[in-house]
Amino acid sequence: MSKQKWLITGGAGYIGTHIADLFIGSGKDVVLLDSLYQGLDSRVAYLRDKHKIEIPLEVIDVRNYEAIDALLAAHKFTGIVHTAALKAVGESMEKPDEYLEVNYTATVELLEAAKRHGVTRFIFSSTAAVYGSPDSMEPCREDGPTAPISPYGSSKLLAEGKVTEFISIPGNHGSSLRFFNVVGSANQALLDNSVENLVPIVINRIKANQAPVIYGNDYPTVDGTCVRDYVDVRDIAAAHLAAADATTALPPAINIGTGNGASVREIVKFVIDAMNRTDITPVDADRRAGDPAFLCADVSLAKSAMGFTSRYSLKESVESLF
Template sequence: MTWVITGGAGYIGSHVVRAMRESGRTVVVLDDLSSGHREFVEPGVALVEGSIVDPVVVRKTLGAAAGLGGLDGVIHLAGFKYAGVSVQRPIHTFEQNVTGTAVLLEGMLEAGCKNMVFSSSAACFGTPDVDLVTEATPTNPESPYGQSKLFGEWLLRDLEVSDGLRHTSLRYFNVVGSGYPDLYDTSPHNLFPKVLAAVGAGETPIVFGTDYATPDGSCVRDYVHVQDIALAHVAAAARLETGQPLERVYNLGSGDGVSVLQIMDAVARVTGRPFTPEVRERRPGDPARIVASGELARRDLDWTMRHDLDDMVASAWSAWTASRA
């Protein structure tokens, strides 16, 4: 069984690669290394360096996978993932996330491959006005990034009708932690790496707003461990391989959420470096709470929160400090 994993040299993608290999599958990685890292790809894993926007590269990658015993499907994680930056770079965002997905899908159909697991995002929802987001919650993306992910989902549904594509989209919320000591989040925009970098440098982490209508006044979000996310991809791929039914979309959510101040407390406790975070004014557009139900994914993908908050912090801190050793 061979799968192509786009974006497989990135933080989430590299975890998916290893989880797929541990399940006994062969993988081929396609990554342009714009945010991924060559060292995140294990020795022995085929890595094609290039962009999903390039049809020649896409055909080369799919051909390489087919030559390893047949192409079973594609797990598509590659893309431009910075929601805030996408507001300043909408054309680039749509080129990478919409055009790139279209080029990839065209290559798949040419190769006779009709199984895809798509990395989508909670950004499709925008700022929902419900306490618990479900797959039935209306989508209302508020950034080019969120729009591009929703367009990707729509394209998959259109190809289901026109070409018999079998697919599912996994909507992530806030992915944190590490499943392996040599893999870690390198995003300059995500909360965990920013907080860990501040603590590691002896600086004070920042909390934006403690006057929200939440139990401790700070924003509440869904934080899920990256290894749990990776295992959901394996389960989705397995169902596609065997022809089992799948929903078009699954939320990979915790059902309860964690506040920013709870994260700060956990970081101080787990790292053994106590601090009092600096509190600043709210940032425009930050909703008080976004938490999702993972019930559908639990039913079909064996989705469960196998790691608690301390596990998330401890694994992230261990990988972060190892990367600087």
């Protein structure tokens, strides 16, 4: 059987490079596509050095439909892992049109190009943001309500709908994987460089000798702070490999989390301990609008549909950052 070749969009990004690392390690060829808007050439250089192979990085914007068409014509891709996106929830409120264009319209065009060029497998990076701000203290199920509260979440939910149409075509295969809060790193060279996720924010504040801020201490949770599901990026990569290698049809959307919640106060403590900065005490502030008390994944579908369960503990994820 010939070697599989996967296109990974957002392939110079935090999650994209972790997926590439695992795919290459498991014998697949990869071609990376990234505009380098947020992605880093240095991450790809690290992978080339680690695996001792040439890894093509195509610097293309996903909205450049002609270039994408030419790329799909030039290769015979087994499948596409589509991680390229804008992902800052706050920014999406200011630039809703751009979020729709990059996260939704460009996904529709990529799916059309896949159809034209006979690419039958598609794995889409979706997000827990499709669930919005549920009142429930129960883990979110894929067949439960979706109600995004940001243009980011809406753009991903709309794109999911198109991915579902694509994978329903006979012979096609794939899913939208809904990641919860992604943490950790396989190597210092692959760290998350975004500014919106809790763990990098806490690390940066501590590095600047500033106290981390905890928004809201009166939620109906174990210690009054918000509870989230933090899943290691190496587990996210493993979930993609499971989806890519699945031989039976996958459900259209699958939660990727640990199924265990951790509170903001716990996370902050993990980071303070890992950085050995017990001299720093977090400060409490008022709740922020739109933050649900509890947002965790029901992970039973990932297990039953593709045999995936997360392996890394939160402590291991946080420690991997240092």
